[in-house]
Amino acid sequence: MNAPAVFESGVLTEERPGAVKPPIDLWKGKKGGLVIVECPQRIPCNPCNTSCPAGAIVEFKDINDVPAIDYPKCTGCAMCVARCPGLACFVADLTFGDGVALMKLPYEMLPAPAKGDRVKCLGRTGETVCDGTVENVTEPLKDRTKVVHVSIAADKVNDVRAIRVV
Ligand code: SF4
Ligand code: SF4
Secondary structure (H helix, E strand, O other), X not given: OOOOHHHHHOOOOOOOOOOEOOOHHHHOOOOOOEEEEOOOOOOOOOHHHHHOOOOOEOOOOOOOOOOOEOHHHOOOOOHHHHHOOOOOEEEEEEEEXXXXXXXXXXXXXXXXXXXXXXXXXXXXXXXXXXXXXXXXXXXXXXXXXXXXXXXXXHHHOOOOOEEEEX
């Protein structure tokens, strides 16, 4: 059987098969947000699981397992965002404001953005989706991987996966 096209390019298709998205009833009221994981291919990798302080990423039975989330446990802390070597974890907080969501996105480039900056918000193929405002920049693991908190239009949370500093 042919592999699905999604794995041939390394970029998830619009349907995002295998991506893990929060249940909307829990997500819409969850202050701090919930994790989105877009890691649908079996690979020998598990730092998302081992770094989660809440036990929200279900223990892997096999190092090649794809992540599964126990959503009621997720606090939106974004530790997995900072730790995932594949930049495949994101947090989205739908409670940030009226029609405005807060995304917590991994960022490993220089220069790092600063609070208050306007940035370009990018989709999975690097295309510009919208503009955003940097609300905070953290470095949870003190390893130079930043987690950038960006406010965006709430209807873009399923599309924005990176930023470009302008
Ligand atoms: S955001 Fe925090 S609590 Fe949620 S899965 Fe990631 S590390 Fe765990
Ligand atoms: S750490 Fe990232 S790349 Fe590794 S299994 Fe977890 S989500 Fe996938």
